[in-house]
Amino acid sequence: MDRLARIFRAESGQVLASLVYFSRDLQLAEDALQDACEQASHKWPIQGIPENTGAWLHLVAKRKLIDKLRQQQSQQNKHKLQLIEQSLYMLTDTVAETDYEVPDERLRLIFTCCHPALNEAAQVALTLRTLCGLDVREIARAYLTSEVAIGQRITRAKKKIRDAGISYEIPSYEQLDIRLPAVLKVIYLIYNESYSAYEGQSLTRHDLASEAIRLSLLMVKLIPNPEVLGLAALMLFHDARLLSRSSDIEPYIPLEQQNRALWKQAQIEQANAFIQQALEYKQRGPYQIQAAISALHSQAKSWEATDWRQIQLLYMSLFQLHPSPVVALNLAIAKANGGQLKQAYKDIVALSEDLNQYQPYHAARGELESRLNFQEQAICSISKAINLSRNGIERDFLIKKRVLLLK
Structure with a gap:
């Protein structure tokens, strides 16, 4: 990922949050941000990257949004235009964060995007893509599904918002509970992506981790x-x-x-x-x-x-609440680490169809096969894990493990 792409990814969520706040229209806000990024792509390589890239994108995107609202000509848009034009000349917001029931702009917009008119999976996917800067590949990985399926889910969510005329209004405190599960899932998946750093040459994405923890601590104070x-x-x-x-x-x-x-x-x-x-x-x-x-x-x-026995019991309890193949995989690993290696391996083999495209599955399977002295199977499993890995550091670790198995 080149420098401009990294900047756009880092700044887009916050800028988009502000644009949605003014326009109450996700598609319009996304179009304005896209235009601003396109303008930056042409100007920055020639004029140099500004010191405050976020402020530059925010200002240009607001102006693009004004142009789009003027083109639509409606009474409602006149009020939106007035709000945006006033904001262009303000050094700080006239409303303090403490005056809001949800005291943080990013968190407010996450609650806003997690609209109950959409199902939870659509709420989460749309929010992760638009406000949190995760791409379709990363979201698909979190849901153990295809990029096409996630792309379609996001497209359908946007269409429903547009066709139903859903306005992005900040929910009141009384309306937060119904949106809470989706909001927590968004924060959880932001951190998950930061911890596994799906693509690139860094093991952890510190920007995502810090933001997820910041949001979670705000949530502790709020609810x-x-x-x-x-x-x-x-x-x-x-x-x-x-x-x-x-x-x-x-x-x-x-x-x-x-x-x-x-x-x-x-x-x-x-x-x-x-x-x-x-x-x-x-x-x-x-x-x-x-x-x-x-x-x-x-x-x-x-x-x-x-205490692997206690960890097994906790994974069993988690599986009762959330019977997913990933939880079953973690339960099997806990069994293996607790001494039930043969039973754990049987459990992992039984998950092969569900987790065939899940890189940690093949890495874990290869580890158990190595412990059981199933040398050829272990090499095969580790090779599959290497092929599925998009993170350079994890891939190098697995390659070293395979080299040791080949000796």
Whole structure:
């Protein structure tokens, strides 16, 4: 990805959020942003990249939006035009963030995009694509489906919004609960993508991770229910281990080999406090269960001291709530690490059809086959994982593992 593409990706969500706020029209806002990016593509290589790229794109996109609204000529647009034109001459917003019931522009727009007129999958896919900067490939990977299917889902969602005349109004506090599951899923998938860094040469996308954690902590203040607390705890547990995932010598270090002294104890303590607070509600939920699993990893003094039996029980509980093949895969891995290697391998083989295009499945299968001394099968599985990997660091790690198997 070249420099301009990285800038557009980093800035587009925030700019689009502002444009949707003024226009209440997602398609119009997207068109204005696209025009601004196109203008930047022509001007920046010649004139140089501005110091504040976000502000440049925001200003140009607002002007493009004004042009488009003028072309549409309606009484409603006159009010929108007035708001946008006034904003062009303001150094700061006249309304303070604390005056909103949802006190953050990005979070407000995520709630706005997660409109209950759409089904949850469509809400999440549309929001991730338009406001959060994830591309169709990344969203498809999160949903274990094809890029075509996700593209169609987003297209249908936009068509429904347009045909039904759905206006992007910021929901009131009373309307937040119905949108909460989709909003939490958006934040969760933003962090998931940051942690796995699907494409590129970096193991983690720090921009996405920081934004997801920031949004989750805002959510804790706004709606401190058990699943909100569970999601915040889950991300903090994972982020606390960030420094130990790589080193100057090893670009990727798996959990069992990590130096636990590098884990951020303050973040782990904050996450533990959140999960304890969540458990007081006695309302079981998937984010709380995943956070509890991460808590057990964080509490273990070593890989060997990990309470794999308890982790298995938690994955079984998670599977009851969310019976997905990925949860089943993680349960099988926990069984293997807990000493039930042969049964775990049977369970993983049974998932081959569901997870055939899922890179972590083949990497995990190859690991178990290696432990069982199924050398040829292990090489085959690791090779499939390499072919499915789009992340350079993960791919190099797997290639090294295959080389060791070939010796």
